[in-house]
Amino acid sequence: MRVLVTGGAGYIGSHVVQVLLENGFDVVILDNLSRGHAAAVERLAERAAAGRVVFVAGDVADAALVEHLVREWEVGAAVHLAADSLVGESVRDPARYYRNNVTGGLTLMETLRRSGVGCFVLSSTAAVYGEPVETPIPETHPVKPLNPYGTSKALLEQVLADYDRAYGFRYVSLRYFNAAGAHPAGDLGEDHRPETHLIPIVLQAALGRRPEVTVYGGDYHTPDGTAVRDYIHVCDLADAHVLAVRHLLEGGASACWNLGTGRGHSVLEVLAAVERVTGRSVPYHIGARRDGDPAVLVAATGRALEELGWAPRRSGLEEMIASAWAWHAAHPLGYAG
Numbered sequence: 364m365r366v367l368v369t370g371g372a373g374y375i376g377s378h379v380v381q382v383l384l385e386n387g388f389d390v391v392i393l394d395n396l397s398r399g400h401a402a403a404v405e406r407l408a409e410r411a412a413a414g415r416v417v418f419v420a421g422d423v424a425d426a427a428l429v430e431h432l433v434r435e436w437e438v439g440a441a442v443h444l445a446a447d448s449l450v451g452e453s454v455r456d457p458a459r460y461y462r463n464n465v466t467g468g469l470t471l472m473e474t475l476r477r478s479g480v481g482c483f484v485l486s487s488t489a490a491v492y493g494e495p496v497e498t499p500i501p502e503t504h505p506v507k508p509l510n511p512y513g514t515s516k517a518l519l520e521q522v523l524a525d526y527d528r529a530y531g532f533r534y535v536s537l538r539y540f541n542a543a544g545a546h547p548a549g550d551l552g553e554d555h556r557p558e559t560h561l562i563p564i565v566l567q568a569a570l571g572r573r574p575e576v577t578v579y580g581g582d583y584h585t586p587d588g589t590a591v592r593d594y595i596h597v598c599d600l601a602d603a604h605v606l607a608v609r610h611l612l613e614g615g616a617s618a619c620w621n622l623g624t625g626r627g628h629s630v631l632e633v634l635a636a637v638e639r640v641t642g643r644s645v646p647y648h649i650g651a652r653r654d655g656d657p658a659v660l661v662a663a664t665g666r667a668l669e670e671l672g673w674a675p676r677r678s679g680l681e682e683m684i685a686s687a688w689a690w691h692a693a694h695p696l697g698y699a700g
């Protein structure tokens with residue numbers, strides 16, 4: 364069975380491809396390299412037997428290309444990770460997010476539907492919930508995103524629900540909390556440009572590649588005043604995609620699952636854990652809060668365990684940081700190195 368993975372040259376996508384391969388699936392990656400890395404794809408291809416992973420440079424909005432790929436490679440399921448995902452950028456330039464994430468996503472879904480591929484896994488996000496009215500956040504929490512990025516994912520989820528009802532187009536929407544860590548093979552990892560995620564930023568400071576870390580807000584109603592997030596190892600995320608693909612291929616119903624640990628860590632806890640893991644000190648200062656940053660974002664995780672049989676296995680804070688540190692220390696310039 365071959366799975367189409369859009370965004371497979373990106374951080375989470377490259378790990379999803381690796382874990383799909385480890386679980387016996389063949390893969391065709393479609394990525395326009397707007398944010399991804401050809402080097403990540405090369406590493407995936409080097410490790411796999413010839414032909415098991417095919418890379419095509421192209422855009423999800425290119426319907427003719429997607430149609431051709433589905434036919435040529437007999438694609439049986441799709442995992443859609445390709446998207447822009449910078450919250451601040453989405454506020455400044457919503458058109459980019461509605462064009463790439465929404466129009467691109469809709470074009471892909473429609474092309475797959477017409478091509479007879481009815482198993483679709485969407486990379487969604489905790490950002491669809493907006494300001495939590497309940498913590499930990501269950502999947503039944505109201506969907507009220509606070510920015511165009513979150514809205515773009517919520518819109519795709521809405522369209523998927525309508526496609527399922529009308530056409531039997533089955534899907535799983537995976538709402539990730541904060542992805543972190545790197546594959547134990549050591550040659551895949553996080554390299555966003557610009558980097559906006561806390562753990563790589565703190566590790567870059569530990570490496571001396573940043574003078575210090577700015578902590579956004581020290582006056583939240585949390586035990587140490589800094590924001591609390593639910594970090595989940597990227598390989599645990601990848602495992603959930605494999606289970607979601609299998610669920611759909613075995614005829615399972617459409618579903619929406621949170622992917623997190625159910626446990627939150629504050630920014631200061633992450634800083635302290637990085638200092639313990641790396642043995643280096645990380646300078647930081649407390650800055651102002653960012654607009655739209657909730658104090659606490661933690662997943663309720665019971666549904667994914669019960670219905671998908673998924674539980675995180677590698678998402679202890681220090682374990683995640685140690686795997687990320689192995690990647691960053693060996694590749695201080697990311698894939699450019």
Ligand SMILES: NC(=O)c1ccc[n+]([C@@H]2O[C@H](COP(=O)([O-])OP(=O)(O)OC[C@H]3O[C@@H](n4cnc5c(N)ncnc54)[C@H](O)[C@@H]3O)[C@@H](O)[C@H]2O)c1
Nearest residue numbers: 370373374375394395396397398399422423445446448542
């Ligand atoms: N990183 C996180 O913590 C996090 C949290 C929640 C949700 N997500 C979602 O997970 C997915 C992957 O995130 P990531 O951190 O790996 O991002 P990433 O930027 O590393 O990967 C995205 C990939 O998609 C590709 N891409 C973008 N638009 C495309 C298009 N139109 N056609 C083809 N390829 C395209 C990029 O080149 C890149 O390789 C995204 O959908 C994101 O919204 C990420």
